[in-house]
Amino acid sequence: MRLDTFIPLITLAAALPSRWGSDSTNTPCRSTQLSAEWRETVVQNWLTIWNDMDFSLLDVAVSPDIIIYQDRFATGTGDGSIEFVVNNASTFQSFVEVSRNGFSKYVFEGTKYFGEDDLVALEWTLDATIEESQGTTAPGTDVAYNGTDLFVLDRCNGVIKEVRSHQDLIRWYHALGADVGAP
Numbered sequence: 469m470r471l472d473t474f475i476p477l478i479t480l481a482a483a484l485p486s487r488w489g490s491d492s493t494n495t496p497c498r499s500t501q502l503s504a505e506w507r508e509t510v511v512q513n514w515l516t517i518w519n520d521m522d523f524s525l526l527d528v529a530v531s532p533d534i535i536i537y538q539d540r541f542a543t544g545t546g547d548g549s550i551e552f553v554v555n556n557a558s559t560f561q562s563f564v565e566v567s568r569n570g571f572s573k574y575v576f577e578g579t580k581y582f583g584e585d586d587l588v589a590l591e592w593t594l595d596a597t598i599e600e601s602q603g604t605t606a607p608g609t610d611v612a613y614n615g616t617d618l619f620v621l622d623r624c625n626g627v628i629k630e631v632r633s634h635q636d637l638i639r640w641y642h643a644l645g646a647d648v649g650a651p
């Protein structure tokens with residue numbers, strides 16, 4: 469992952485009024501905006517956790533109570549969909565581990581990101597290679613899909629407390645050869 473290939477961070481802060489009203493200056497966690505450097509670190513840490521499974525970064529990167537709001541996943545057997553609940557750092561780690569099962573390569577590339585204060589949007593592509601068939605697609609096949617994560621950071625310590633994730637799962641399941649009904 470080379471962050472220097474990203475487009476420069478779009479800084480909206482200068483062009484917009486303050487996010488917080490004047491009474492918010494009494495709240496320490498809301499009196500200081502998070503920095504562009506920290507937002508870039510958040511993105512790097514997130515990708516390192518996913519790509520290297522470096523769970524030593526969990527403490528600095530995510531809240532113990534991290535919640536991921538995400539689209540439902542197809543069961544892949546043509547009988548509907550399931551929710552994968554991520555509501556703390558432990559279920560997040562399991563989610564990272566389980567997601568890459570069956571792939572010999574599983575690499576997220578950040579294609580664009582931008583942010584403002586406690587919000588960061590990361591657009592990504594997952595490049596993966598099938599190791600064990602999950603559908604009808606042969607082992608060794610390269611598969612890819614795109615998604616976007618919106619991170620909400622904790623204003624007090626900068627960790628990710630919420631992720632709103634949207635991904636092209638129908639394309640993904642079709643690439644895997646999983647049964648998700650008619651295209």
Ligand SMILES: *[C@@H]1O[C@H](CO)[C@@H](O)[C@H](O)[C@H]1NC(C)=O
Nearest residue numbers: 532553554555556557558559
């Ligand atoms: C994390 O969430 C799961 C599922 O709700 C729960 O079973 C588990 O006890 C939680 N772990 C911690 C450390 O809170």
Ligand SMILES: *[C@@H]1O[C@H](CO)[C@@H](O)[C@H](O)[C@H]1NC(C)=O
Nearest residue numbers: 579593611612613614636639
């Ligand atoms: C991902 O999005 C880019 C445009 O940003 C598009 O060119 C590419 O085909 C998409 N890749 C997949 C696998 O959908």
